[in-house]
Amino acid sequence: MTATPTRTGGARRPPQAARRPAAAGRTPTARRSLRRAVPLVPAVVLLALFMLGPVIWSVYGSFTNASLSGTAASNPRFVGLDNYLALITDPDFPNALWLTVVFLLLSAVIGQNFLGLGLALLTAAAPKAVRSVVATTVVTAWVLPEIVAAFACYAFFSSDGTLNRMLAAVNAEPVDWLFTYPMAAVILANIWRGTAFSMMIYEAALNDVAPEITEAAVIDGAGGWKRLIYVTVPMIRNSISTNLMLITLQTLSVFTLIFVMTSGGPNQRSTTLPIFAYAEAFGLGKVGYGTAIATVMLLIGAVFSILYIRVLKPGDNS
Amino acid sequence: MTTSIASPRRSVSRGVSSAVLLAIAACFLLPLAWLLLASLDTKATASLNLPAEFSLANFSAVLTPEQTLWPLWNSFLLSAGCAVITVLAAVLAAYPLSRYQARYNKPFLYGVLFGTGLPITAMMVPVYSMFVRLGQLDSVATVALFMAATSLPMAIWMTKNFMDSVPVSLEEAAWIDGASAMRALRTVVVPLMRPGLAVVFIFVFIQAWGNFFIPFILLLSNHKQPAAVTVFNFFGQYGSVAYGQLAAFSLLYSIPVIVLYILVTKGIGGSFATAGAIKG
Numbered sequence: 001m002t003a004t005p006t007r008t009g010g011a012r013r014p015p016q017a018a019r020r021p022a023a024a025g026r027t028p029t030a031r032r033s034l035r036r037a038v039p040l041v042p043a044v045v046l047l048a049l050f051m052l053g054p055v056i057w058s059v060y061g062s063f064t065n066a067s068l069s070g071t072a073a074s075n076p077r078f079v080g081l082d083n084y085l086a087l088i089t090d091p092d093f094p095n096a097l098w099l100t101v102v103f104l105l106l107s108a109v110i111g112q113n114f115l116g117l118g119l120a121l122l123t124a125a126a127p128k129a130v131r132s133v134v135a136t137t138v139v140t141a142w143v144l145p146e147i148v149a150a151f152a153c154y155a156f157f158s159s160d161g162t163l164n165r166m167l168a169a170v171n172a173e174p175v176d177w178l179f180t181y182p183m184a185a186v187i188l189a190n191i192w193r194g195t196a197f198s199m200m201i202y203e204a205a206l207n208d209v210a211p212e213i214t215e216a217a218v219i220d221g222a223g224g225w226k227r228l229i230y231v232t233v234p235m236i237r238n239s240i241s242t243n244l245m246l247i248t249l250q251t252l253s254v255f256t257l258i259f260v261m262t263s264g265g266p267n268q269r270s271t272t273l274p275i276f277a278y279a280e281a282f283g284l285g286k287v288g289y290g291t292a293i294a295t296v297m298l299l300i301g302a303v304f305s306i307l308y309i310r311v312l313k314p315g316d317n318s
Numbered sequence: 319m320t321t322s323i324a325s326p327r328r329s330v331s332r333g334v335s336s337a338v339l340l341a342i343a344a345c346f347l348l349p350l351a352w353l354l355l356a357s358l359d360t361k362a363t364a365s366l367n368l369p370a371e372f373s374l375a376n377f378s379a380v381l382t383p384e385q386t387l388w389p390l391w392n393s394f395l396l397s398a399g400c401a402v403i404t405v406l407a408a409v410l411a412a413y414p415l416s417r418y419q420a421r422y423n424k425p426f427l428y429g430v431l432f433g434t435g436l437p438i439t440a441m442m443v444p445v446y447s448m449f450v451r452l453g454q455l456d457s458v459a460t461v462a463l464f465m466a467a468t469s470l471p472m473a474i475w476m477t478k479n480f481m482d483s484v485p486v487s488l489e490e491a492a493w494i495d496g497a498s499a500m501r502a503l504r505t506v507v508v509p510l511m512r513p514g515l516a517v518v519f520i521f522v523f524i525q526a527w528g529n530f531f532i533p534f535i536l537l538l539s540n541h542k543q544p545a546a547v548t549v550f551n552f553f554g555q556y557g558s559v560a561y562g563q564l565a566a567f568s569l570l571y572s573i574p575v576i577v578l579y580i581l582v583t584k585g586i587g588g589s590f591a592t593a594g595a596i597k598g
Binding site for chain 1: 439571
């Protein structure tokens with residue numbers, strides 16, 4: 001209870017009020033917690049207006065035939081479940097859903113996560129010079145604005161780009177990566193771009209592991225891998241789940257990288273859900289349909305969020 | 319680890335891990351090196367090449383007010399506005415969440431955490447039609463507020479965690495001196511968590527600076543567009559012929575966030591004072 005500061009204007013009520021709210025009566029406690037909640041107001045207003053608002057709007061808009069131009073733009077009509085029925089029968093939807101799952105798993109959960117953890121573990125024991133070279137290059141890719149990263153990756157994978165030039169140097173056949181393997185290109189690009197985040201999360205987490213614990217494990221004879229799996233990983237368990245949550249959701253949101261590199265093509269072969277929603281709403285002018293896709297994406301995001309919240313359990317530590 | 323640092327097996331494995339690390343770094347470097355070298359090469363292609371002659375011609379070609387300076391200024395307005403709003407709202411919100419055991423803490427934090435999970439790009443189609451209906455399309459201020467709201471869940475979460483690590487014992491002295499909660503926040507907590515706040519500010523600023531999709535959808539006028547959108551519009555048309563200019567503009571646009579990032583990481587390294595304050 002030392003963690004509870006004295007209230008402003010504390011003279012009005014005895015200090016016991018903080019300790020025994022039940023005895024102090026309901027009204028003063030309620031008033032106090034109301035006053036304490038005042039600093040929350042700006043955040044709550046912003047979140048209600050621009051986060052909750054669009055979510056509600058999304059659900060509402062998905063039941064209309066809103067369009068970019070024409071009469072349905074200014075005066076959308078309620079069409080019930082039509083957009084969702086169209087979604088179920090649209091063969092492009094399962095395609096986009098599947099590509100999104102592939103993109104999430106390969107680029108975030110496997111690529112960024114494991115590469116980030118590996119880099120954090122290896123750099124922890126590496127000479128300082130090596131560590132700073134790694135940190136500089138990996139983090140620069142992450143700090144760059146997304147559109148710049150996308151241009152750099154576009155150039156790297158394009159038919160006359162760096163990758164093909166390197167392949168030519170070892171006498172391998174050049175491949176038109178962005179057309180032949182668009183998913184591989186955008187997955188690698190997203191790993192290149194996002195790994196720094198995981199690396200930094202894990203570096204911070206490893207720094208927090210008390211050296212006594214790893215030393216104790218060394219004394220007990222635990223080798224490198226054993227120490228990693230039985231000591232280090234459990235110690236940074238929270239960071240792992242936080243990191244997985246954040247990179248999964250960041251990757252679910254990736255639009256610019258794919259939009260610039262492949263525009264979702266060729267032939268929708270790299271059209272993840274964000275690209276799909278954009279193309280339907282702004283390319284074909286079907287805003288209502290695009291909103292239905294957005295609502296599905298929000299649902300997916302919501303499911304992930306709830307899953308990870310269950311792992312994290314905020315407030316348990318306070 | 320420290321006990322066995324001198325053993326030969328240890329140094330061999332250190333050598334191997336250094337080699338692996340440098341190889342990974344080289345892979346990460348290739349696209350970055352292209353940006354740098356292409357920007358200095360008037361005959362740049364999509365491939366990494368050593369320029370036949372180094373030249374700043376690409377930079378002088380793109381350094382015109384309408385192509386670079388205005389868009390960069392627009393980027394700055396949007397990102398700084400967004401970051402200031404976000405940090406202020408996040409610090410205020412984090413204080414009661416971190417310091418009081420209130421009934422709303424848990425639901426609020428769950429809500430915030432849930433908010434971090436919502437894919438913002440997914441929301442852009444409904445946000446667009448919402449902005450159309452509210453007549454806010456093409457309004458820089460509203461777009462900054464929207465961007466602040468989207469970064470707020472993350473910022474509140476980070477700020478609360480930073481604030482939790484500021485020991486309450488330091489604040490108690492201020493309370494005993496009769497300082498109000500808001501005063502204690504301003505004079506004790508905020509100075510102690512400056513590094514943390516810098517992280518949050520930079521995090522939000524860099525995200526906003528690099529954001530392409532939100533202004534791309536919500537801003538219409540060319541003269542309001544941040545650099546991310548103008549570079550896309552311009553080089554979307556000429557990109558294949560002007561790789562050198564593309565790279566030069568990209569660098570000019572990236573340098574502010576890189577500098578900011580370096581400044582903050584150096585600053586943070588030197589001033590993690592919290593632990594020292596409580597022990598000393």
